[in-house]
Amino acid sequence: MPNSPVSPEEELSKYILQKGDIRGNGTLKYQSMLPGPDGRRSVFRIYGLSEDEIWKLALEKVVPQRPESLVGRADLLAEIVYRHQLTILPDEDLQSRHADIAGWPQDKDEKMSIAQALAEGARVKRWTSQASRS
């Protein structure tokens, strides 16, 4: 189980639910990392989990009603998030493994620039029905 503060060495996963978020060459579009209207970007802490468990987390917590909408995930180190003066706020219930990337600047151009850096540092893994067994 992860500790309350997210360490820079921890990996985070942003589950991808839109096909268009992944380019043809397998890279992540930065728009996928932008914060939502609540000023946060939802991620999961995957420290200590196997590949199978990481995908299970998505199926149980993100898309339980419509697993067909899972496209993949983008993994990135928390250190990249901290490098841009953002914060990572874990849920009080640590078992949920959910966290939000928060503390985004007000101006849209700054958010875009940071999201571009996060997307650049992310590793995309596509979901297939066999992915959880690989």
Next chain:
Amino acid sequence: MTTLTANPAYSAFEVLGLSSTSSQGPIHELVRKQSEHFDEPATRQKNRESFDAVFEVYSTHCEPGWDGYNANPLSQAAFKEAVEFLRKLPSTILFPEVVAEPDGDISLEWYMGNNFLFAVSFAGKGLISYAGTFGRGPSVHGREFVSESIPQSILENIRRVLLQR
């Protein structure tokens, strides 16, 4: 079921649920302008391409939560600004990809490989936000007002990223 015709401006009226006789709303004005441009052979193809590209993204991202999380629906004002920007774009510049953003804004992106991309974003509030990365060089970001022509700083950054082709 909506019947789509050969005229995308007419299709837009129907899909957006607007009366073709209505005289209000930014989308109506845009559609009307688009219809006028269809009669001008020199600009017809580019205007149609611009309108269609943005409209396709707009019409498929106009419900809240379209990203599977809590995204805002794309705004009509952002739609209008993105189309107008594309119309002003010099024909020598590669057509960008139109991408929806979770805050309801619309971005146009020129992507030339990882580390080489430039994007402009429209919120429908008279400002163009932009950001880009150019390999090992410093990244850029900033804002410009929407105006009659595309700001020089934005054109320069688009050309800069396109040099990587």
